[in-house]
Amino acid sequence: MSLLLYNLLFPLALLAMLPSALRKLRERGGNWSDLRQRIGVLDAPQRTALASISHYDQRFWFHAVSVGEVGVALKIIAPLLKRSQNAAVVLTTTTPTGHQIASNFAAKQNGRVAILYSPLDLAPVVRSLLLEIAPCRLVLVEAEAWPNLVTQASRLHIPITLANARLSPRSKKRFQRFSFLTRTIFSQLDQVLVQEPEDVTLWAELGANPRHIHLTGSVKYDPEGNPVSPQKLEHFRSLLTTIGIHPGKQPIIIAASTHPGEELALAQSFLTLLQNAPTPAPALLIVPRHFERSPAIARELTAIGLTPILRSTLTPDTPPRPFSPQHPLIIDTTGELNAWQNLSDIVIIGKSFLAHGGQNPAEAALARKPVILGPHMENFGPLVALLLQAKGAIQAPNLEALPHLLQSFLNDPQQATTLGTSAHNALSRHAGAAQRTLTHLLPQ
Numbered sequence: 001m002s003l004l005l006y007n008l009l010f011p012l013a014l015l016a017m018l019p020s021a022l023r024k025l026r027e028r029g030g031n032w033s034d035l036r037q038r039i040g041v042l043d044a045p046q047r048t049a050l051a052s053i054s055h056y057d058q059r060f061w062f063h064a065v066s067v068g069e070v071g072v073a074l075k076i077i078a079p080l081l082k083r084s085q086n087a088a089v090v091l092t093t094t095t096p097t098g099h100q101i102a103s104n105f106a107a108k109q110n111g112r113v114a115i116l117y118s119p120l121d122l123a124p125v126v127r128s129l130l131l132e133i134a135p136c137r138l139v140l141v142e143a144e145a146w147p148n149l150v151t152q153a154s155r156l157h158i159p160i161t162l163a164n165a166r167l168s169p170r171s172k173k174r175f176q177r178f179s180f181l182t183r184t185i186f187s188q189l190d191q192v193l194v195q196e197p198e199d200v201t202l203w204a205e206l207g208a209n210p211r212h213i214h215l216t217g218s219v220k221y222d223p224e225g226n227p228v229s230p231q232k233l234e235h236f237r238s239l240l241t242t243i244g245i246h247p248g249k250q251p252i253i254i255a256a257s258t259h260p261g262e263e264l265a266l267a268q269s270f271l272t273l274l275q276n277a278p279t280p281a282p283a284l285l286i287v288p289r290h291f292e293r294s295p296a297i298a299r300e301l302t303a304i305g306l307t308p309i310l311r312s313t314l315t316p317d318t319p320p321r322p323f324s325p326q327h328p329l330i331i332d333t334t335g336e337l338n339a340w341q342n343l344s345d346i347v348i349i350g351k352s353f354l355a356h357g358g359q360n361p362a363e364a365a366l367a368r369k370p371v372i373l374g375p376h377m378e379n380f381g382p383l384v385a386l387l388l389q390a391k392g393a394i395q396a397p398n399l400e401a402l403p404h405l406l407q408s409f410l411n412d413p414q415q416a417t418t419l420g421t422s423a424h425n426a427l428s429r430h431a432g433a434a435q436r437t438l439t440h441l442l443p444q
Contacts, residue, residue, distance in 0.1 A: 002181040006147050037117040040125040049114035053088035061090045061135035068360055069141040070098040072164050074105050075225040075434045081112055090133050092118040101335040121146040130156055142166045147185050154188040161191040163437055164219045168379045175206055183207030193437055217433035221362045225434050228339045236339055239314045244323025247343045251282035251410055254340055257289040257359035258350035264300045265399055272403040274325055278410055284328040287337050294332035338363045346409050348372045353399055365423035370416040372405055392423030
């Protein structure tokens with residue numbers, strides 16, 4: 001009955017969301033042809049990619065929505081392909097940014113990974129793709145248990161894993177309230193791999209079979225599989241050198257995964273900091289959550305007297321120029337945040353000052369960087385509590401407090417080092433989560 005109700009309402013919801021979805025597709029660099037994949041129509045490049053993996057006996061279908069989920073998926077897929085030479089993967093994503101990161105990874109895997117846009121959760125569409133891929137297992141990352149996708153896979157006797165299972169506080173309350181509707185979906189999952197001990201009880205209450213729930217830890221917080229290549233770091237270091245920034249010789253502050261309004265507010269805090277900053281003056285890097293907003297951000301910063309530089313304009317052949325703290329660097333390219341954080345000295349987490357929910361501070365913590373959080377980190381409650389308890393992060397009560405916190409780090413580098421080390425150590429209990437997840441996915 002709940003599935004029938006869902007299938008009656010979902011098409012109406014799609015129609016209501018269509019104008020907003022088309023606008024976001026245009027703003028975020030998607031192509032109109034991408035919509036064809038969403039309704040199950042595959043063009044020649046996608047069919048070629050699927051044909052290249054058709055001879056592998058172990059074909060896994062991983063589904064991840066956006067950048068964060070794709071990152072989790074890749075930390076599982078990379079060792080999966082190494083451990084099993086007979087394995088191949090179809091990875092579906094929803095956003096253009098996530099698709100780009102996944103495609104960059106797939107290009108290095110010798111045809112063993114095919115990247116598609118995720119199908120809309122309409123029964124005929126998902127059933128057709130399931131039959132075409134014929135996966136040995138469907139792996140849903142974090143919370144992507146779509147009703148028709150799960151039901152059709154179950155009817156085709158395809159095992160289903162919910163990996164790195166996670167619910168935001170908002171989703172948790174919603175699912176608990178409507179558990180009588182979602183229970184039939186979660187009961188079809190063959191494996192639910194959870195991050196925290198308390199999640200075992202939660203997923204059982206939501207309808208998952210207790211025998212199918214396993215504690216693996218958080219793949220996202222697993223220090224393993226998170227390195228940045230030395231070559232990439234050296235390349236980025238050389239790009240910074242062209243604009244007079246020398247990592248290790250002057251402080252670098254990075255605003256990570258920022259949302260609308262935050263770039264301007266954080267830049268104003270940075271200008272306040274410069275009034276009393278030590279020598280050498282710090283440099284500011286801004287990494288917007290959606291890189292296509294970079295031109296608008298540059299205009300905002302120009303209006304307050306800064307002269308921003310776009311990362312996309314820098315190449316190894318760019319003529320060197322002297323450093324000025326008035327020239328913040330805007331990272332308008334994708335899939336590079338982890339590397340830039342590794343080259344920074346202080347990380348400010350976006351979506352935590354002027355929006356709600358926050359962005360994930362785990363990569364910065366794993367890179368041993370001191371993390372400053374805004375007051376709104378609702379989507380990462382357990383992680384934030386862990387970091388704060390371990391003295392591995394500092395939470396600013398508001399934007400007004402930010403310049404003082406930054407000043408304290410610049411005046412006392414040892415404090416920053418201690419904070420970063422504590423953050424890394426706090427996440428050590430999740431070490432091996434990706435390998436534990438892999439143990440459940442591969443046949444014993």
